[in-house]
Amino acid sequence: MSTSLYKQMISIHSAPLPLILLTAGISAGSVATFWLGWAIWQVAILVILAWLPLFFLKTVAIHRQYGWLAFFFILVVTQGAHVLEHIAQMVQIHLLGLSGLQARGILGMLDLEWVHFIWNSWVLLCAVLLVFLFRKNPWLWVLLVISVWHEIEHVYIMSVFLRTGHPGAPGLLAAGGPSAVGCL
Numbered sequence: 566m567s568t569s570l571y572k573q574m575i576s577i578h579s580a581p582l583p584l585i586l587l588t589a590g591i592s593a594g595s596v597a598t599f600w601l602g603w604a605i606w607q608v609a610i611l612v613i614l615a616w617l618p619l620f621f622l623k624t625v626a627i628h629r630q631y632g633w634l635a636f637f638f639i640l641v642v643t644q645g646a647h648v649l650e651h652i653a654q655m656v657q658i659h660l661l662g663l664s665g666l667q668a669r670g671i672l673g674m675l676d677l678e679w680v681h682f683i684w685n686s687w688v689l690l691c692a693v694l695l696v697f698l699f700r701k702n703p704w705l706w707v708l709l710v711i712s713v714w715h716e717i718e719h720v721y722i723m724s725v726f727l728r729t730g731h732p733g734a735p736g737l738l739a740a741g742g743p744s745a746v747g748c749l
Contacts, residue, residue, distance in 0.1 A: 636695065640691045
């Protein structure tokens with residue numbers, strides 16, 4: 566892929582600079598509400614809402630020019646947000662010394678077994694669709710393999726949750742979870 570094509574794909578040319586600056590300003594103002602006593606999840610919702618118009622504009626622009634690549638863009642952005650949520654949880658656990666219900670990330674109300682299971686099922690369905698559409702892309706095959714493994718993990722975790730009613734079971738290879746040999 567040529568450098569100019571790459572730059573064109575990741576550029577924000579589909580969004581006017583004043584809109585980008587306005588969105589950044591709203592985000593900064595939203596973060597300031599944290600010091601007014603707002604919960605961190607409320608601040609996060611405001612920041613997400615501020616960026617939605619730009620996300621929509623970029624998705625539409627990508628779709629017009631590249632078709633299904635817009636779907637991949639949605640997957641990458643939403644999965645990136647999902648990873649940031651897990652990073653927030655790791656910061657809460659390992660840097661802030663929180664545990665249990667105190668270490669549920671920024672949008673803790675979504676830290677539920679059903680949400681994790683549905684989310685990972687969504688990612689797997691996206692991976693299957695993208696591999697079907699772009700069979701020659703090796704990175705999508707990597708995505709598919711990782712998505713299948715992650716779905717198997719969450720099927721196991723969900724089965725433990727449904728049997729016991731206790732959330733947060735360790736994954737297949739995690740400390741306290743069954744070994745790969747033991748679960749087969």
